[in-house]
Amino acid sequence: MNSKKNVTIYDLADELNLSTSTISRALKDHPSIAEKTRRKVKKLATSYGFVPNSMAASLRNKKTKIIGVIAPQINRPFHSSLISGIEHIAKASGYNVLISQSHEQFEIEKGNIQAMIASHVEGLVISISVETKDIDHITKLIEKGIPVIFVDRVPEGLEADMVVIDNYKAAFEATEHLILQGSKRIAYMGLSDIWLYQERLRGYKDALKKYDLTIAEELIETNCLDAEITAELTRKCLDTKSPPDGIFATSDTIGVSVIQAAKAKGVKIPDQLNVIGFNNDPISRIIEPNLSTISQPEYDMGVVAAQHLFNKISEKNGIAQSSKIQLKTELLARGSSLRNS
């Protein structure tokens, strides 16, 4: 099966009557090697199809050229694009990317992190699960000197490196947009279990306050777990005595369910109900009317997170100065919220 055994620097050394140190140096362009020798070595190496054994190198240098990514779930548009961005930068820097998903479960997340450190990743990009409140398992990593960058789903109130958007501001703007389009009674439909959603909820409320609109608790639904539930909650909401004329949904998935449920009841969008979502998922451009949304630069968030991580990795001196990078979102006004004026 294994036809030719792997060639090592010993084989090259023998062949050229040089020492392994010289081979090693020549291969990585060490300045103190004669140009001639270097070429000779490299030529032989390629002709032998020599591939350095990274495990041996890792064992010496404690560098694996691998970074890890832990996401709640990789088959979701947002996260897969995020990972795509990370992978892109990593490869450009000669790194490979190890990926695992927590499936939104705390225990799995902990296990994944263990597995990652067992694989000696040089750094980690983490988007925490909804269940993750206690982050000792992560702070321990950081103390141990392994660079960690949080992205999107960041833990509450921790001084750490992170790449995020301004969820408060984005939600504020989304809500304000509905108001400017004429909505007077706006509902919030989504979740609130993690910090990012709490920020959106806060932004929503503050926008209402700014325009002296009432914050009606009965119009705040924080339990939109799936399409079915969302549809049900939408119906309930629209059936109240004073139904909303605007809805801020914390995701496009939810926004789309809202539109579908509303349309099924004969509610005209946007004439009777303005809707805006969040994420700029592909589905937002398919639903009719097209769903207005907040677009997040998910791919770029991955890119920036990876770049940031590599900075941390290279600056060994690291005076552990933690920074928070905030990327811009964009409000995309589409049919679901643009009233014909």
Add this chain to the structure above:
Amino acid sequence: MNSKKNVTIYDLADELNLSTSTISRALKDHPSIAEKTRRKVKKLATSYGFVPNSMAASLRNKKTKIIGVIAPQINRPFHSSLISGIEHIAKASGYNVLISQSHEQFEIEKGNIQAMIASHVEGLVISISVETKDIDHITKLIEKGIPVIFVDRVPEGLEADMVVIDNYKAAFEATEHLILQGSKRIAYMGLSDIWLYQERLRGYKDALKKYDLTIAEELIETNCLDAEITAELTRKCLDTKSPPDGIFATSDTIGVSVIQAAKAKGVKIPDQLNVIGFNNDPISRIIEPNLSTISQPEYDMGVVAAQHLFNKISEKNGIAQSSKIQLKTELLARGSSLRNS
């Protein structure tokens, strides 16, 4: 920064006045170690927070407990679900997953494979890029004894392990479905550059033949590269003297563009035009009318591919018997193709 240096089995051995071999054995439940010693060792190990250095172990055993996945692009519903399935099984087997994307480019794919073998993955799951015709770089791997499983995008005419669907049959059934719904003149809109699409094209043609319908070359579009082009081609197609009354699209993305373009022209779907897509993407359930489609078990394809790979990895004796696993697809008939009878 690095507070406590990593503990090694030497530290444990010293502490307990045992040899490193005993520690090593105790830790992995080697049968020939006294129950008592084993417990003692394990207890100390956990109390020290000992984490075995996988690089050292790898260097000895040539096992990294890492598999690689190469996909054209990870931020697409199909591939991200596929990867999700692979990751799931890998973790269950104690493996980590290294991921990279070829961005549909042959050279990048080659580079990724190099990087993977440099990271000493124990096996690979590959979905090749559209550009990949020559697969020497991969057969070389296989000869070298590294197990490879192809999935979905498989190279043409190679005896290798693969997990696929029956693209011919699925396309045949999709086309037949349109015929049974009353379509007499059916167009093919999609691509044809890789084998998988050629199979779909073949299935489409054979279905037409079976029902004695003419295969009109002017109704076969194999260049639907993006939404814009697809819309344009759809318009062109519908403007011909004898326009189609049915369209088989090789992906839901294309199918959705077709529907949008047709609706914009005032063509009634499904009354005047039946449409069916492929993949069961989320968007297929958002477009109106909902797009009929062929659902592929992408997550399961990942699961099966990973299981298959682990089989290959464990059976070192490997009489390299290559197998092709075919998973079932399902035709989901929805509004875009169901004529009110």
Add this chain to the structure above:
DNA sequence: CTGAAAGCGCTAACAG
């Protein structure tokens, strides 16, 4: 500019 030698941390004969 090149070589000798030690060692990264773990494993597995082989020998008690």
Add this chain to the structure above:
DNA sequence: CTGTTAGCGCTTTCAG
């Protein structure tokens, strides 16, 4: 049941 020993392949002082 436990210990001795010799590496896995590479890097890196320290000496020339």
